[in-house]
Amino acid sequence: MLDHTTSEITPRKALRVNPAKTCQPIGAMYAALGINRCLPHSHGSQGCCSYHRSHLTRHYKEPVMASTSSFTEGASVFGGSPNLRQSLKTIFQTYDPDVVAVHPTCLSETIGDDIPTIVKKASEDGIVPRGKWVIHASPPSYAGSHVTGFSNMVKGMVDYFTNKGEKKVKGQINILPGYVEPPDMRKLKSMVAEMGLTPVGFPDTSDVLDTPKTGHYEMYPPGGTKGEKLLTTGASEYTMAMGHFSSKDPAAHLELKGGVPFTLSDTPIGVQATDRFYQGIMEATGAEIPKAQLDDRGRLVDMMTDYQHYLYGKKVALWGDPDQVISLAEFMSDMGMQPVCIITGTPGKIFEKRLKAILEGKALMPVIAQKQDLFYLHQVIKKQPVDLLVGNTYGKYIARAEDTPFVRFGFPILDRAGHSYFPSVGYKGGIHLLTSIVNTLLDRQDRDAPDERFELVL
Ligand code: SF4
Numbered sequence: 001m002l003d004h005t006t007s008e009i010t011p012r013k014a015l016r017v018n019p020a021k022t023c024q025p026i027g028a029m030y031a032a033l034g035i036n037r038c039l040p041h042s043h044g045s046q047g048c049c050s051y052h053r054s055h056l057t058r059h060y061k062e063p064v065m066a067s068t069s070s071f072t073e074g075a076s077v078f079g080g081s082p083n084l085r086q087s088l089k090t091i092f093q094t095y096d097p098d099v100v101a102v103h104p105t106c107l108s109e110t111i112g113d114d115i116p117t118i119v120k121k122a123s124e125d126g127i128v129p130r131g132k133w134v135i136h137a138s139p140p141s142y143a144g145s146h147v148t149g150f151s152n153m154v155k156g157m158v159d160y161f162t163n164k165g166e167k168k169v170k171g172q173i174n175i176l177p178g179y180v181e182p183p184d185m186r187k188l189k190s191m192v193a194e195m196g197l198t199p200v201g202f203p204d205t206s207d208v209l210d211t212p213k214t215g216h217y218e219m220y221p222p223g224g225t226k227g228e229k230l231l232t233t234g235a236s237e238y239t240m241a242m243g244h245f246s247s248k249d250p251a252a253h254l255e256l257k258g259g260v261p262f263t264l265s266d267t268p269i270g271v272q273a274t275d276r277f278y279q280g281i282m283e284a285t286g287a288e289i290p291k292a293q294l295d296d297r298g299r300l301v302d303m304m305t306d307y308q309h310y311l312y313g314k315k316v317a318l319w320g321d322p323d324q325v326i327s328l329a330e331f332m333s334d335m336g337m338q339p340v341c342i343i344t345g346t347p348g349k350i351f352e353k354r355l356k357a358i359l360e361g362k363a364l365m366p367v368i369a370q371k372q373d374l375f376y377l378h379q380v381i382k383k384q385p386v387d388l389l390v391g392n393t394y395g396k397y398i399a400r401a402e403d404t405p406f407v408r409f410g411f412p413i414l415d416r417a418g419h420s421y422f423p424s425v426g427y428k429g430g431i432h433l434l435t436s437i438v439n440t441l442l443d444r445q446d447r448d449a450p451d452e453r454f455e456l457v458l
Helices: 024-034 046-060 074-077 081-095 105-113 115-125 146-162 183-193 244-258 271-285 291-306 322-334 352-360 374-383 393-402 428-447
Strands: 040-045 100-103 133-136 170-174 198-201 236-243 262-265 315-319 338-343 367-369 388-391 407-408
Touching: 024 040, 024 046, 024 100, 040 046, 040 081, 081 100, 081 115, 100 105, 100 115, 100 146, 115 133, 115 262, 115 393, 133 146, 146 244, 146 338, 170 244, 170 271, 183 428, 198 393, 236 244, 236 271, 244 262, 244 322, 244 352, 262 271, 271 291, 271 322, 271 428, 315 322, 315 374, 322 338, 322 352, 322 428, 338 374, 352 367, 374 393, 388 393, 388 428, 393 407, 407 428
Parallel strands: 040 100, 100 133, 170 198, 170 236, 236 262, 315 338, 315 388, 338 367, 388 407
Antiparallel strands: none
């Protein structure tokens, strides 16, 4: 399908082909699902909401619930206040959530609906029942990406739930996991709990988007951070925020609002980023890293050494969400692999800056680009062929055109299984990732081996 992509790169400003991102409200919706008994509400037209829900459903293979203000021509011209009021009335009467998380789409954002004022009036008029919350974030889709939308919604959680001047609770720390999978969020909480601390992780989509089949449908699965828990975030002693793009703004807002100091760390994927995660918590709290984690670290390093001769010098192209890609590039570089091209669709110069700092002094500096698309990445690797592609499902067309091995990683993965069950964070997550990478390379080696070199033992 992409056989005609040329290697000649022509500068483009207004055109994106297969962008390495999607729109802000998808991230806002995903974050909102990480609150217990929360219904994300899309303030705009039905089509946006359907697209956002179906995109998440296709990735997680779980039904994603969300409501919409169902804009028609009238709301588009005169504003969506009546639609939102009616929506809130119906939502609380019919679906009984504890929290409604409102995010505008491009349309209502452009009209400029004042959501806080509409919600305040709805509360005064008794449309929002006592003891229930309506929160909101503003994720205009013509800026940023789904990662920005996620960050905005997490900041919205701080806005509505974090209280000032709380008495600190010893050993309680906030965990902002960033835009990662449900099993990652579960794993990060357990890594902190194993250190003898009390984590308040938010958002937390574990047990929401990876629920077991019980035979009973539950509109609100048991997972997600409870509203009551979110109200205690200002009482935490410290915040560990992961990922510059998805967690920095909410963490800074939490510090400002709740007086909780924070450390901003890279998403703990791979050895070094996980080391920094533990280091940050140890320095801030005095807690120790558990022996079981040190053992897992040793196993990961052992595995990296065992398979070094299959990994060393292998050229790789990476794309996806910036926080994940930054840590992944560092991990691959630690394994002796050579990143050739690293892109994200999410805008932000810190992406290039952070990667350059991490990869400084390595053999070759790769092509690094933010706000880019997969067409560009394809053109780069036409000139500098790679041994491996790592990124979301959209890369499968490039993998076929170039006959290059492909490890699916990130969001969205629409055509393979398992991504929402196995964590990538922590040392054990590194073992899982490394297994996928090595096995994919070995599959290709077997496929291409002549009979006399087709070995049983590798
Ligand atoms: S109109 Fe905006 S919010 Fe709706 S799907 Fe398109 S980019 Fe996303």
